[in-house]
Amino acid sequence: MQKAFSMIELVFVIVILGIIASIALPKLSLTRSDAQYTAIVADIQTIMSTIEQQYLVEDINPTQLNGDLIMESARLSSSRWIATNTGIRLAKNQAIDANNNCVFIDFNQTNLVVRIDSTIQTPLCQKLAKQYPKTLITPLENNTIKF
Template identity: 30%
Template sequence: MRPAFTMIELIFVIVVIAILAGLAVPKMLLIKNDASVTKELANIEILKNDLSLYYARHSKLPDGLINPIHFTQISNIFWSDNTTIDFKFPKETCIKIKIDNENASITFSPINNPIPLCKTLQFALAKSSLLNLENNTIKDKMISLGGGSIYNTSNVK
């Protein structure tokens, strides 16, 4: 007779592999979600920097008449009107970015979106200071771009 594995040994190995897979797959999904949120967090930082650079070059912020591809390479942003950019993640609006040329400011606003990835992104933005976090509530954050020197020259004679 040839030496071979018995049916019980094979079933035991299959059960052990299934248990290990059951432990590994949820962790892998969490890592994938974390990577997606980190990527979009970086994209929002890039968008903020691109808007600041646009302001520095043109002395005004872009409006809805300018295609977003002309001031950023981010693909999931869309103008909802002439002064508001919708940041979609994963497929629905998660963050609204209000552009105020009069005050040279950008306001980041969270959207009440039930998608868990969106909530995670909003919390990550609050941690990175692009949104305000007060009493476990994520709120708008305004960033001013222009209006003065970075050096205080009022005391210089």
């Protein structure tokens, strides 16, 4: 009676594990990037609706609009976003994400502007550029609302 595996049996097990790993690992990384993409799209929608609502309800002075206001109002994760003087950017390790610096959410005068830089060639930025091919401009002027 044999009490151990033969060398050939161990080689077959290692080959099978390698095949499984080569199939599963790319799927896991795709799932992670899809989750990141979905979270960013949800954050963008939250930002747009929250800032517009807050601007209307609280009658915020345009000079008070900055990245900290966006972060606080939309309750964004500081692990994914970072505030700037005029808006917010994608973050990584508490700094602007150099690889995925394609999302620009800024205040300019009386508008909230969401722009995706389609020239950044990372998979995340390319997906976001397909989702948002044009710059989104939300006017934040009180006189734009007519009853």
